Amino acid sequence: MKRNPRKVRWTKAFRKAAGKEMTIDSTIDFEKRRNVPVRYDRELVQTTVKAMKRVGEIKARRERTFYKNRMAASREKQKAHRRKMLEQAKSSVTLHEPLAAEEAESLNGSKKIKLTVNSKHKSALIPGEGKSMGMDID
CATH class of the missing domain: 1.10.287 (Helix Hairpins)
Structure with missing residues (x-):
């Protein structure tokens, strides 16, 4: 072929x-080699x-x-x-609003808000249940 x-x-x-x-x-x-002795x-x-x-x-x-x-x-x-x-x-970002522990239990963290250009102060952090992420060493 x-x-x-x-x-x-x-x-x-x-x-x-x-x-x-x-x-x-x-x-x-x-940079070619020259095989001529000098x-x-x-x-x-x-x-x-x-x-x-x-x-x-x-x-x-x-x-x-x-x-x-x-x-x-x-x-x-x-x-x-x-x-x-x-x-x-930017058009599809949703953030969880920070809630108090009692509100989080009642809503199960399902409340979401849309992020707009003017609301840069909203937090993307979700509050924990008081447990640490670290490893416990005995």
Whole structure:
């Protein structure tokens, strides 16, 4: 079965065409191994080490910007999704009003109120029956 390599997700051609591959960057090709023996030179080693550090910095910076550019679209989607969830949560939030122990027993804690924008002072806490949540140690 013949397939177009740009449409098959596991091929290099697809990754490159979709902008998912970092091989577009020339710094990766720059670091190829050279199997040619070179006579030892102290200055050459120092400049090589400096160049390796610099290439590493450039590569890390380019990888970060590459990742940020790819994630920009998903960041917008996440923001829109979070806004939508907040709107849904605001419209359907119900809180239990704090009650005295006697009122709680008579109503069994079933009294609920709607949260409005102006009533931020309402508590979401439900009073306990005097028991602690901790573990008792003998």
